[in-house]
Amino acid sequence: MPGMGTPELPVPDGLVLRPFRGVRFAVEDPAKVTSPPYDLISDANVEALLSSHPNNVVRLILPCSPAGDSSSAPVPGQDTEPRPVDGAPSSPEAGRENSHPGTGPASPRPGTGPEGSRTGTAPEKRPGAGPSPQAQAPLGGQPDTVTPLPAQAPLESRYIEARDTLKAWLDSGVLVADDVPALYVYEQSGAGVLQRGLIGDVGLTDPEQRIILPHEDVMPGPVADRLALMSTTQANLEPIFLLYDGANGTATRLVDAVASDRQPQVSARTEDGLTHRLWAITDPEEIAAINADLHDRQALIADGHHRYATYRVLQRQEHESHLQADPAGEPAPDGDEPTPPPTGPAPERTGPAAGPIRPVPEPIDQASQRVDSAGARRHDPSAQVDGAPAGEDGPADAGRSTAGPWDFGLALLVDTSAYPPDLQAIHRVIPGLPLDEAAARAKGSWRVHDYDDLARGLAALEEAAEPAFLLAGEIGAHLLTDPDPVQLAHAMPPDRSGRWNSLNTSVLSEFVMPKVWGMRDNERTVRIVHHDARAAARLAARSGGTAVILNPLKAEEVLAVAAGGERVPRKSTSFGPKPRTGLVLRTFAID
Template sequence: MTSSDGLRLLPFRGLRYAPDRVSSLTAVTSPPYDVVVRPDEVRELETSDPYNIVRLILPHAPDPTTRHRQAADTLRRWREEGILTPDPEPALYVYEQRGGDVLQRGLIGALRLDGPVLPHEGVIPEVVADRAALMGAAAANFEPLLLSYRSDGTGNGAAAVIERTAQHAPLLATTTEDGIAHRLWAVTDPAELAAVDADLAHRQALIADGHHRWATYRRLYEQRPDAGPDSPWASGLVLLVDTARYPLQVRAIHRVLPHLPPAKALADVAGAFRARRLPGELSAALEALEQTLGAAFVLAGGPDSFHLLDRPDPGLLDRAIRADRPEAWRQLDATVLHSVLLDEVWRIPDHPSDIGYLHHAEAAVAQAARHGGSAVLMRATSEETVRQLAQQGVTMPRKSTSFGPKPATGLVLRTLDDERD
């Protein structure tokens, strides 16, 4: 696929829940698939409503092939039964999230894969293969990934379309259990769509959240050599947010090492890092981490055992970290963690069964304790650092950041079998 100079966000016929067929929109939504990590979270979502979207994004069956087929069959059945119904005409969708001091608005559409989209993290091949098999079987994009771009800040173009649209009555409005209110509008007016298209033709996007889904979209297109540039497989479902107007929040993603006992983890870092026991609760440990200069982590062996790891041995850093990368990359906490602690000190295999990634520190500590393993708690990296590295073509270690707020899954889906070249 050849690259284009700007972004092309295409309208599509959204597939949405029929409100009179479900208990509530809140009861059928879910966080993104990679945020729902615990079996009890999946069960809670499944029991909230028989048609919760988690049955499509995280089906469970004895083997992958059965899981993927199950999701496809469930989607087909829900469409036949009128649980999910298509909107009458293609649209871009203005999507708003509001809660506390958070207000975020953006555009949901089918983004052409040949546009200037900058990744900043690597991906796990096994995850991409699994998501491609799932989406391919269902011929659907179940949830938008989150992309950011920077406008000129004048409020014209796409920004003006979003603000005008948000003055009207929405297609749907719901508040999820986290207290975030969600609203969705359809943009179908040709002049408004043309204004968005003209504006985005000069922009590039940064993948904020959803590297695996973006890689999956590209994999699905590559698997279809007969699909032309106008094929539905040549684009993928995204939420595009102008961070000049709506800055994203950036949070850390923590690591769980289920097979590394805390005592061994602590013993192995002797001489490589300074290790200091942190008294008090998790919140105090995270506050101490934020106030520490240089590369630093909290090693957790349970809810009452926290150690601050900092002041890594300079010689070890020089030996373990690649010298052919920018200094900003070499100093990233995630770089130090993966290149030094995981690869050199603890020698943890880079495999999903050996390293877990969790967005919430409490969940990471609890999961490590259940397995008798260790958790490594991280700090967030600024969006500006992420963007600067991405523009240099430098990818960060995967799961280095968590941008948000993330779009709720289940408000609008995209099916590809009823879109035509």
């Protein structure tokens, strides 16, 4: 029997997407209250977003005590005109280059760190995080030595501010909850862009179950930060991004039918040129059909590794808290029997990384609760599955828990067979390494091609066989190709798969950085720039350093590594288009 304080957690028996009562902004122009994901927002972006609308969701996801307080929120439907901010970019996406140390006008904010790395310095210590994150290793990785951040105002007040702002907006009607639980069809469209998927409560699983697959390690600092925010607000304020191979199945066909034939509840055009539309699916039969289609599939975490890790930490924390508050458990009604765990051999799964499910690492007691595959919580007798009430709780002994809102996390699920992802590269900038020195030192193990201008170098990189890297800075560019095979083989870790060792980011982190340049690819020495190679070169030129420009990985490479139970090196992938934050929120009390 589990000991006190270590409850058995509900175990989903497949990929589950449960309906929830979405919380949405009641404003005239919903675009003005949305934002990019928290980890892609620079300090200048924060000011621009707040100038667009005082109720912008950035006040919840990155609380930073802007002028005014939560009690001064406008009445529902009242918009304010944008106010120009000196030095602010013209759109939230325009400030991405400034999302790195030394390029923004203000000090780092909570939430900065490896998930999208708005800064290259160390994450701050968060309430309840235990030892300082500066002294901790990546969760699943190796220790890094990083420079502590300067002292800041107490972080607890920022999380409390987000909680109080959320409550004030709900009380005043700035935020309104939908009456009926729903799965939400979400569409992003624009020039050359069309992506549709489903937003709902995804059932949380251990990676060993092979249902939801991570492909990157996470760092403790951002997890502690998001944990403090989620636990204080008791909310999921922005969805993670999951991909699965749905083979244009029932769920995808329904998504397309809804987007084609029904009127959206929300339509918003954001400054990046994308139009975002949202529909609610509330019919129990449609929800059951979606979950029947999803049940045996696998999903890959495309964006949101730190938030998914936070979901799982919060899940255990909340179950332990409730166990301590009620150690004896609640007796079940007479005659109600516990749900037995699945028996027999593990079924095969289909999806972006198809393969057999590994056994759950801990034994599942027969009294442990499972999440119903149609998306209903078993302890909620009002939940409908195919028109019939879901089962009630079985007996609960000490150490055993029933499913609650913390056993799910807000997620967008997209079928890659219908909507292939846009996978882009994340480039590095090394301020302390002059470009000429970087190229000279590479000549001992790489073939180095010199180019007079960046455009020619970028064209050559695009055509080069992997692994290949373009070094750029103030003047010219240098393409690295054809590494010495003996030196490369000696540098790559023997305990890694050949697939992992062939990734360009693996070669960079294990060979080029430590062996050629004598440094590690970590937050202390390296800044990162999403997507924009020219922005990386400009940043390198300003800092007198070197930009390392990479070709993007292929989606199938990432999926194959994840299927093998490995993680790609940090900052290897940037999947898009990422879901816009603020279109639909989830609170545990309303859920």
